Amino acid sequence: MRKKTLCLLVIAAVILLPDPSIGQEEVASRYYHYRSTEMSTGIYEEYEVRPRGIHALFDGDKERQRDAGISRSDESESRAWNRLFLNDSHRGIAFYEYRRCVDCHPGNAQNRHTVRYGITCRQCHGGEPIASINHYFSRLNPIRQHTHVCSKCHSGAKASFALYAVHEPNPARASTIDSIPFLFYAFWIMVAIAVLTFALFIPHTFMWIVREIFHREKKQREE
Amino acid sequence: MRLHRFTLFQRLFHLLLMVSFLVQATTGVGRMYAETNFGKVLLTPFGGFYNALVWHKLVGIFMLVLFGVHLIYIMIVALRLRERSIMGPDSIIPNRMDMRMMVNHLGWMVGRNKIPPFERWGYWEKFDYWAVFWGMVIIGGTGLFLYDPLISSAIMPGWTINVAFWIHRIEAILAMAHVFLIHFAIAHLRRHNFPMDRAMFAGGADLESAKEERAAWISRLEQEGRLNNLTSRDTSLPGLVVSYLIGFSAILLGLYVIIGGIVNFRYVTW
Numbered sequence: 319m320r321k322k323t324l325c326l327l328v329i330a331a332v333i334l335l336p337d338p339s340i341g342q343e344e345v346a347s348r349y350y351h352y353r354s355t356e357m358s359t360g361i362y363e364e365y366e367v368r369p370r371g372i373h374a375l376f377d378g379d380k381e382r383q384r385d386a387g388i389s390r391s392d393e394s395e396s397r398a399w400n401r402l403f404l405n406d407s408h409r410g411i412a413f414y415e416y417r418r419c420v421d422c423h424p425g426n427a428q429n430r431h432t433v434r435y436g437i438t439c440r441q442c443h444g445g446e447p448i449a450s451i452n453h454y455f456s457r458l459n460p461i462r463q464h465t466h467v468c469s470k471c472h473s474g475a476k477a478s479f480a481l482y483a484v485h486e487p488n489p490a491r492a493s494t495i496d497s498i499p500f501l502f503y504a505f506w507i508m509v510a511i512a513v514l515t516f517a518l519f520i521p522h523t524f525m526w527i528v529r530e531i532f533h534r535e536k537k538q539r540e541e
Numbered sequence: 542m543r544l545h546r547f548t549l550f551q552r553l554f555h556l557l558l559m560v561s562f563l564v565q566a567t568t569g570v571g572r573m574y575a576e577t578n579f580g581k582v583l584l585t586p587f588g589g590f591y592n593a594l595v596w597h598k599l600v601g602i603f604m605l606v607l608f609g610v611h612l613i614y615i616m617i618v619a620l621r622l623r624e625r626s627i628m629g630p631d632s633i634i635p636n637r638m639d640m641r642m643m644v645n646h647l648g649w650m651v652g653r654n655k656i657p658p659f660e661r662w663g664y665w666e667k668f669d670y671w672a673v674f675w676g677m678v679i680i681g682g683t684g685l686f687l688y689d690p691l692i693s694s695a696i697m698p699g700w701t702i703n704v705a706f707w708i709h710r711i712e713a714i715l716a717m718a719h720v721f722l723i724h725f726a727i728a729h730l731r732r733h734n735f736p737m738d739r740a741m742f743a744g745g746a747d748l749e750s751a752k753e754e755r756a757a758w759i760s761r762l763e764q765e766g767r768l769n770n771l772t773s774r775d776t777s778l779p780g781l782v783v784s785y786l787i788g789f790s791a792i793l794l795g796l797y798v799i800i801g802g803i804v805n806f807r808y809v810t811w
Contacts, residue, residue: 482703515715
């Protein structure tokens with residue numbers, strides 16, 4: 319009788335009690351879940367990358383370095399979503415509340431994201447206080463820009479995708495060499511090819527058309 | 542009398558390339574000028590800004606497939622010609638003679654010598670043919686890279702999308718300007734071909750004009766006894782009407798794109 323009761327209790331416990339902790343991967347292995355869901359499937363806003371000064375501890379161990387600082391992000395824990403932790407880059411600017419972003423950053427609204435798709439500055443940079451994109455808890459910090467900003471529209475965006483320059487530098491300017499050198503060189507190589515092609519063929523075609531007019535006239539006179 | 546310069550297969554390639562190129566030009570320029578009325582007019586037949594991109598991508602894939610089929614075609618042609626040299630007078634591959642012909646042609650333009658006797662392909666035609674190759678590699682390659690930026694950025698850093706976009710755009714402008722200004726002017730505007738060179742369409746090229754311009758080729762065909770096989774009477778009226786309709790539609794669209802592009806250039810969001 320005791321054995322039977324014990325067996326029934328064990329069966330009931332297996333059915334009714336929650337899974338053992340090893341099955342609760344969200345608690346047991348947060349960074350694994352981050353990598354297996356957010357990074358691969360595009361499920362976002364559950365985990366965040368948090369900057370911590372522990373990279374030096376894993377000097378040389380690239381795998382551990384990569385996984386370091388990834389932890390669960392929820393309402394109570396998230397620093398990137400909580401703007402309390404941000405510095406205010408615009409602190410001290412007179413009449414700041416009455417200014418628009420483009421008053422001080424006029425060129426930054428001239429990009430395809432803003433003009434074509436109507437994306438406002440705050441949709442990416444967030445509300446007040448607006449911190450530098452290099453601030454630890456900024457959503458635009460390169461460590462989390464892809465998950466917290468890009469993926470709003472580009473589901474599945476990864477860190478490499480966030481390297482696309484939304485505020486693209488003018489490719490013709492020499493200063494672009496400092497930010498995206500390939501863009502500068504590719505632009506001028508392509509322009510050189512186009513200019514050489516037209517420098518040869520536009521006068522060639524024009525001269526040909528003009529010459530044929532006289533050629534025909536001469537032929538007709540001979541006839 | 543008319544002279545058949547191109548085979549049916551070659552004319553079909555040209556027609557498909559022409560139609561797909563015009564669709565790409567219209568949708569691409571339309572999106573580039575999306576903020577202007579000019580751009581909106583171009584995008585309207587394709588369902589607006591977003592749908593035009595779908596057309597642009599699908600037709601881009603079609604062009605790459607067409608390019609692949611053409612590569613297979615030229616391989617078959619090259620294998621058939623193995624007994625003869627692929628650098629022979631019928632070859633589209635540029636050679637030293639083309640350079641000499643170009644110099645002589647320029648000399649004729651400035652009145653220094655007689656018009657050179659061209660062979661089957663003029664140097665400008667060889668340039669046009671190989672320009673499509675280089676354009677297809679550059680525009681097609683960058684277009685494929687831009688097809689899905691999420692996948693592309695998994696292979697290359699995200700800033701390469703900025704670079705690919707500029708290369709795609711400049712090469713496309715170069716291709717459009719070359720086709721709509723230079724190719725159209727040579728094929729339609731010069732007195733030799735005015736109002737349209739029908740060599741690629743129904744009926745073929747005018748034999749008398751070909752005798753004057755391609756004297757070397759015509760005399761070779763006469764020597765080989767092949768001239769009669771390549772000549773025929775002109776096409777019927779419907780064929781003529783369809784040829785002119787296609788040709789002039791392409792010119793009108795090309796001119797609209799070029800003029801609209803220049804006039805609205807300052808409104809582009811780069």
